[in-house]
Amino acid sequence: MSLFGNKKIKAFGLDISDSSIKVAELSLHKNHLTSAVFADVPLLDKTITNHMIVSEQRLAGNIMKALTTAKNIKSKFVVCSIPEAKSFVRVIHLPKIPLAEIEAAIPYELEQDIPIPIDQVYMDWFILRELPEKIELLVTASSKDYIDSLIATLKSIKLRPVALEIGSQATARALIGPEEATKSVLIVDIGAQQTSFIIVDKGLPLYTSSIPIAGNSFTESIARNMGIPKGEAEKLKSSHGLTSQTEGEELVRSAVLPILDNIIDEIKNVIRFFEDHSETKNVIDTIICCGGSAQVPGLIDYISTRINLGSGKTNLRVGQGNPWSKMISAQNHHLPLAPEKALGYTTVIGLALRGNDYETE
Ligand SMILES: Nc1ncnc2c1ncn2[C@@H]1O[C@H](COP(=O)(O)OP(=O)(O)OP(=O)(O)O)[C@@H](O)[C@H]1O
Ligand SMILES: [Mg+2]
Structure with missing residues (x-):
């Protein structure tokens, strides 16, 4: 918590894949969508290959192009996706240990479970459940190389990343409405290359x-x-x-x-x-x-x-899927894109949802 309390800011969503850059900024009043701006720029030149940023300069140029296309995005704050293939999401179990010891215990447990060395990832975690004899955690680990290069790219064009998240987490945010939130669901995101x-x-x-x-x-x-x-x-x-x-x-x-x-x-x-x-x-x-x-x-x-x-x-x-599932009272005719046409924008809608009214710490 900061000295002056948490500050609400508006951040836009930025979804970067090997084949495209998508940006979106949403404004919601309660569950009603009051405005939405989108843009989609295909990545034709070799900017990202096999989820590796080949040229930070070209990536920066293409992000700028997307922002110029989406004329109304003025915010410098961004919630950006990390590719699925550069990250790992794992459910792990630890014995009942004090909260303060969890952070140090995770790498030992995770090491056996992911195919890259533990010192080459950034980790994030939260407790899913406390069971009688163990603690169940959801851990995400993302490649340091990719994240460092992504942050350097964003900073080079004066953008300020407020959150980075695996694309699939954003996709789930957009698609899982109140009805699906009680079920076990498989989302299948069929893109261009992935x-x-x-x-x-x-x-x-x-x-x-x-x-x-x-x-x-x-x-x-x-x-x-x-x-x-x-x-x-x-x-x-x-x-x-x-x-x-x-x-x-x-x-x-x-x-x-x-x-x-x-x-x-x-x-x-x-x-x-x-x-x-x-x-x-x-x-x-x-x-x-x-x-x-x-x-x-x-x-x-x-x-x-x-x-x-x-x-x-x-x-x-x-x-x-319906990428507008969270906007329950929005009538279809008020949506900027019909649910079918919005399917390709699901991930960026999820990122923009997190960025709408983003609360700083
Ligand atoms: N109306 C349509 N009918 C069939 N296929 C379509 C249609 N519109 C787009 N596509 C296909 O969807 C794909 C792009 O999907 P999407 O925008 O979800 O991919 P991406 O997120 O950029 O890439 P990836 O997730 O693979 O990294 C392309 O292969 C395109 O041909
Ligand atoms: Mg995609």
Whole structure:
């Protein structure tokens, strides 16, 4: 707590991926959205490759470009995403020890659980539950290299990061409304290069993972199989997707399906892993899809059919996410983007939600 009390500031959301930069600033009065500004800049030059910042200068230039496009964002304060692939979210258990000793005990426990050396990550944690004989913690660890380079980039253009968070945590904030907050839900974020899987157990994002297969793989497969340029393949993907009435459309469908089947196999693995390992013994009954590629026509229905087929579960509900779920009283016609069109902005909406009325310490 500062001498003059906590100060409320407005921070905008900044979602950086290998393929794009998205910015958003939201203003809410209670749960009503009173204003929203968005912009999306594709990263065409080699700025970020395999989640590594290749050029801080180019990244800074592209962030400035996004802010210039979103003319109304004037704030210097920013809530920024960290890529899934540069972070680890783990549930760990410690014996009952005094609160002051937890910080020092975490590295020993976490070390066995993450694939990079412990001195190369920054950690953040909070207590999930106190059980009779142990303490359950949610720990996030993020690569120091990436974070240091990101902060240097933001500072070089006079932006002040007030919070950095793993993209999946922001995605969950945007999608988990009051109804989903009581369930165990799997969010599947199908982007351009990356599909992320986020298990949200009673409102808490507990497990996250990702695979490098997503919408761009659909486009490449269509282009390859049909011998057409990627631009044309992209159009066919958006207009027809998995719906097929003609022979040409059937070619699009058969190019996309093997890739989507890989994503579905991973959905099954993630669900199995959670249900076998979770201490709570909760069962996933809802899958929420988001990311730009969740708009591929027929994709949700196909996932629903495949996932329920022979799963032994009677009714795993698969649906499209609503990134405006927190804005419960906002009527759809007052939203700046229809829920379907907002799917690609889910993460940045979650970051901007944290930045709206951000309270400094
Ligand atoms: N209407 C649409 N129909 C089908 N696919 C679409 C549509 N609009 C966008 N996409 C696809 O969504 C993808 C971009 O999604 P998104 O904006 O969520 O990705 P990203 O967050 O920038 O990247 P990533 O999460 O992979 O790092 C692209 O592959 C694009 O082709
Ligand atoms: Mg994304």
